[in-house]
Amino acid sequence: MSTTLPSPVASGPVPEPPRTLDPRHDPRWAQWVGGGRGSLFSSPPWLRAVCRTYGFSAHARLVTGPDARTAGVAWVPVDDVRGPRRVTLPFSDRADPLPEDPELLRRLVADRPAALPWTLRALEPTAIRTLPGARITGRAAWHATTLDVDREGLEQRIHPQVRRNSRVAARRGVRVRRGTTLADLHALHALHVERRRERYRMLAPPVELFEELAAEFDLRDTMAVLLAEADGDVVAGALFLEWDGVLYYKFGASRAAALALRPNDALFLAGLHHALARGLRALDWGVSDLDQPGLVAYKRKWADDERRVAGVRLGPPPASTRVDALLGTVTALLTDPTVPEELTARAGRELYRYFC
Structure with a gap:
């Protein structure tokens, strides 16, 4: 008696696992964002300067598709009086490039906690806004x-x-x-x-x-x-x-x-x-x-x-309405013309990190 074995199921190439790295120092990130691909704001020297100034750390992820195209995104985790959040990237105009391929996008953001707000900024058109739950938070001219x-x-x-x-x-x-x-x-x-x-x-x-x-x-x-x-x-x-x-x-x-x-x-x-x-x-x-x-x-x-x-936000809106209002009030007081300029400068040193 013979047994017929099932035919093997054809499958495509197995995607490489995502690579998580420190974009400030890892040469793989520097190589990827160079050559006209990225901008100043995703570059290692800019990220190092911003992180040292405000006490941040930085993370990045690279993924490669079946056609060997690589996509990446960097972010800074922030947890302060305005609540926990991810920002791509703090005090930066934009963080290009974000891929237009939906599958690469999904893999780039797959590890994010669903309850954590994540703000990204990129030159339009950007497919990031097509992800489930994504919301446009603003636009600017470049x-x-x-x-x-x-x-x-x-x-x-x-x-x-x-x-x-x-x-x-x-x-x-x-x-x-x-x-x-x-x-x-x-x-x-x-x-x-x-x-x-x-x-x-x-x-x-x-x-x-x-x-x-x-x-x-x-x-x-x-x-x-x-x-x-x-x-x-x-x-x-x-x-x-x-x-x-x-x-x-x-x-x-x-x-x-x-x-x-x-x-x-x-x-x-x-x-x-x-x-x-x-x-x-x-x-x-x-x-x-x-x-x-x-x-x-x-x-x-x-x-x-x-x-x-x-500007695109993934996840829920930040739960910081009352703190944002308080920061606005304090800023108005500390930028009043009657306040000594030295004090205004010191206020920027203490408070500016909360504006990302």
Whole structure:
């Protein structure tokens, strides 16, 4: 008597198990986000600086699909007075790239606790919003200038008003120089504290973040601190970070009393010239809230690429409504014009970590 055995069931290749790693130090993450794939905000030096400043740790996951495509995501676990949560990534414009392949996405987020809020930000379109339970929490405008032209071609590309304002700044005595010392970095931070308090009634990140970034991005190399001066005084400044062939504008500020000198136009034109001289492929102007149409319009004068960044939340909403309201009240008190500026700066050092 013979026995007929069942035919083997055909199956596809078995997916590789996810790789969990520390994106601050693991060379596999550095290799994956490099080569034009990721952005500054998922880069190891940025993550190291942010985590050291605020006492965070960082985690990442890489998964490989059957077609050998690899996808990844990094996050920071946060557990403070606002409750436990995951953030991708704190104090960062975005965390690209997130895959458009639904299966790779599912595998990337498969380990998350269902009751833990997880906020992600990425350039649209992003398939992360199609995951079950995902909610759009906001959108912002993103701008960049591609640097595929020479200096003359670049100046023809930007808005004519920018060129006019830059000439006005030069006639009115504005000069832009590159700062290469910690004293220059501190001068920019002090101006940043002043401007955020004066215009937005907001706290500024602590000076320690600027110092940690300087430790990762050399002030004489991949960090550019540009200062616009008039009559020997710093009237505007900007901090740029270079990573993987792109220059990122991250922090900037100007004195309200000096705006008639047009220092910002001179400053940002110098930033573009710096990026060209470094042989970079783009200048990333960062994100702007859509409820700030003036800022969006200003960046459009410089940029030739505009897209949207979406904030997406997985899991339940954060249970921090009362704490958020309290932080808002305390911030309003500590940014009042009658409060000494030194105290406002100290408040940013103590409280800014809770705003992610």
